Amino acid sequence: MILWFSRMKHTLRYNQVSCRLQVEGLPDVSIGQGGEALGIITGWSLRWSGRPELEGRRDHLLALMAVVLPYARHLISGVARPFGGGELPVRIAPREPAGHRLELRSSQPETAPLTLELDDAELADLVRVLDQLRLDPRLQLKLDLPAPQPLHPREVLERVPMRRRLVAPLGGALALALAAGVGLLLPEPRPRQSPAADEPAGSALPTDSAAPTAPGQPAQQGEP
Amino acid sequence: MPDAAPAAAAPPVAAPPLSRRGLERLDLLLLSAEALDLNGGEAMVWMSEQMGFTGLFANRVELWKRRCHNPLRRATRRGELNPAETDALIRILCALADRLYPLLRALLSGAEPEAVRQQRWQLFEGRLSELVRERMNPRRVGVQTLLDPQRGARQRQQLILALAYGAGTGGYERLRASLHDPVV
Numbered sequence: 284m285i286l287w288f289s290r291m292k293h294t295l296r297y298n299q300v301s302c303r304l305q306v307e308g309l310p311d312v313s314i315g316q317g318g319e320a321l322g323i324i325t326g327w328s329l330r331w332s333g334r335p336e337l338e339g340r341r342d343h344l345l346a347l348m349a350v351v352l353p354y355a356r357h358l359i360s361g362v363a364r365p366f367g368g369g370e371l372p373v374r375i376a377p378r379e380p381a382g383h384r385l386e387l388r389s390s391q392p393e394t395a396p397l398t399l400e401l402d403d404a405e406l407a408d409l410v411r412v413l414d415q416l417r418l419d420p421r422l423q424l425k426l427d428l429p430a431p432q433p434l435h436p437r438e439v440l441e442r443v444p445m446r447r448r449l450v451a452p453l454g455g456a457l458a459l460a461l462a463a464g465v466g467l468l469l470p471e472p473r474p475r476q477s478p479a480a481d482e483p484a485g486s487a488l489p490t491d492s493a494a495p496t497a498p499g500q501p502a503q504q505g506e507p
Numbered sequence: 508m509p510d511a512a513p514a515a516a517a518p519p520v521a522a523p524p525l526s527r528r529g530l531e532r533l534d535l536l537l538l539s540a541e542a543l544d545l546n547g548g549e550a551m552v553w554m555s556e557q558m559g560f561t562g563l564f565a566n567r568v569e570l571w572k573r574r575c576h577n578p579l580r581r582a583t584r585r586g587e588l589n590p591a592e593t594d595a596l597i598r599i600l601c602a603l604a605d606r607l608y609p610l611l612r613a614l615l616s617g618a619e620p621e622a623v624r625q626q627r628w629q630l631f632e633g634r635l636s637e638l639v640r641e642r643m644n645p646r647r648v649g650v651q652t653l654l655d656p657q658r659g660a661r662q663r664q665q666l667i668l669a670l671a672y673g674a675g676t677g678g679y680e681r682l683r684a685s686l687h688d689p690v691v
Contacts, residue, residue: 300612352681355672355681356672356681356684356685358668358672359668359669359672359673359681359682359685360685360688361665381617382617402615402616402617402618403615403616403617403668403671404612404613404615404616404617404618404671405616406672407608407611407612407615407671407672407674408612410672410677410678411608411674411675411677413677414675414676414677414678415677417677418676418677430680430684431680431681431683431684431685432684433684433685433687433688433689434685434688434689435689436689436691439688439689439690439691440691
């Protein structure tokens with residue numbers, strides 16, 4: 284029986300300059316798979332040059348793909364934001380001033396999470412090995428990875444740093460406040476005397492029965 | 508067997524035509540591929556023939572006419588490209604990026620000595636500037652920014668990153684989704 288399993292076992296290998304992904308598994312004979320097909324993942328390992336080797340189960344590999352591939356998709360659009368964490372055992376986030384931090388949480392309760400710091404080239408290598416795996420026709424496993432989608436308009440807006448986004452509205456508000464302040468400093472114009480009030484009594488010009496009023500003052504009618 | 512096929516290999520759903528902004532980015536990415544490879548123009552035509560796109564781009568002039576929909580071009584063309592043409596251009600770009608991946612990686616790698624890396628960036632930026640000056644409208648602000656040594660640095664780096672993460676068959680869907688990003 285053990286011999287039969289070892290004969291059925293397949294290993295898929297994908298190499299890049301900085302990493303090597305190796306996936307082991309078996310064909311799922313219950314749905315008629317055979318030959319070189321790999322329908323059940325029994326284990327995987329990711330070897331980095333000069334770094335500890337990562338190993339895990341099927342769920343860890345799927346979580347790695349579900350986190351790293353959307354992260355790379357966002358980077359193409361110039362949006363660097365964290366992915367994963369929470370219930371997922373993998374998290375990836377941008378690192379200051381450059382690079383990326385990949386965190387892998389072990390399923391063992393007392394094992395500290397493993398953190399890898401990657402540069403852009405190493406991340407590109409990781410993306411390539413994961414792409415090679417998911418597009419390999421020998422891997423006949425439903426991956427349930429969402430297809431990459433265009434960004435939401437809000438995400439596109441957030442690509443511009445907050446300081447630069449605030450320059451225009453804050454500049455406008457400041458200019459408006461300055462203009463209002465200068466306007467308040469200016470003296471109010473005095474009410475203009477009407478020409479009729481300046482003229483002496485007994486003017487030759489015809490006048491109405493009501494007395495002329497200065498602008499801004501109500502006409503005085505019906506006074507006792 | 509059919510139900511066990513990887514979901515990621517499913518054909519992408521039909522998308523609307525690329526926006527002018529998307530066409531601009533697509534042409535600049537193709538231009539970056541040309542800047543990385545001195546024979547890039549020829550490689551593009553050859554790749555188009557190898558990938559079976561002769562029905563869409565019968566010759567190099569037809570390929571050039573599609574690229575001239577970039578609004579930053581000196582001789583820009585109005586109108587929009589149909590999705591089959593833009594998808595073919597994106598596939599050609601991904602194949603070119605896959606071929607150029609060792610160069611892209613060398614530009615991005617932090618393990619390379621800094622002096623060597625700087626020299627590689629200078630070569631790329633010098634060649635890209637030549638191509639941009641030759642083909643793009645210098646009165647456009649986008650062109651002036653791209654040519655500016657300081658202000659354009661981030662955009663040039665972004666072009667290389669997009670090529671690296673969009674290289675190969677696997678990168679096609681990512682790059683295509685990114686080119687369809689909304690314009691805000």
